Amino acid sequence: xxxxxxxxxxxxxxxxxxxxxxxxxxxxxxxxxxxxxxxxxxxxxxxxxxxxxxxxxxxxxxxxxxxxxxxxxxxxxxxxxxxxxxxxxxxxxxxxxxxxxxxxx
Numbered sequence: 001x002x003x004x005x006x007x008x009x010x011x012x013x014x015x016x017x018x019x020x021x022x023x024x025x026x027x028x029x030x031x032x033x034x035x036x037x038x039x040x041x042x043x044x045x046x047x048x049x050x051x052x053x054x055x056x057x058x059x060x061x062x063x064x065x066x067x068x069x070x071x072x073x074x075x076x077x078x079x080x081x082x083x084x085x086x087x088x089x090x091x092x093x094x095x096x097x098x099x100x101x102x103x104x105x
Contacts (some may be wrong), residue, residue: 001006025064035082036065039075042082051102058089058096 028034034043041061048054060077065071079089091100 002086017093018063021060021064022039022068025068034061036061036069038072039065040078040080041065042080044083045081045088048102051098054089054098054102055096058091058098059094062091062096 025034028043028047030037033047034041036042046049048057060076061079064079065077066073071077074093077091079091080085080086083086086100088100089096
């Protein structure tokens with residue numbers, strides 16, 4: 001009879017996650033807050049608030065690029081500051097590496 005007291009967590013599917021990522025990235029592209037050309041993603045660093053959030057953004061943008069831009073899954077995606085051209089990180093095979101600390105920006 002304790003079933004009513006348990007929390008039920010509904011896990012999202014990969015398709016739902018991908019749809020949400022595509023929706024958000026398309027919105028950012030429309031507002032020209034990010035730009036994706038070939039294997040370079042240019043964006044305003046102010047979109048990232050922490051290192052953890054930056055890694056999440058990089059992984060999501062990598063998934064977007066694989067799905068929509070059809071880059072190969074083992075390709076490298078470069079993340080570049082749109083204001084000064086600085087290389088901020090890379091993602092490859094769904095693993096992101098941040099070259100700066102967000103607190104420095």
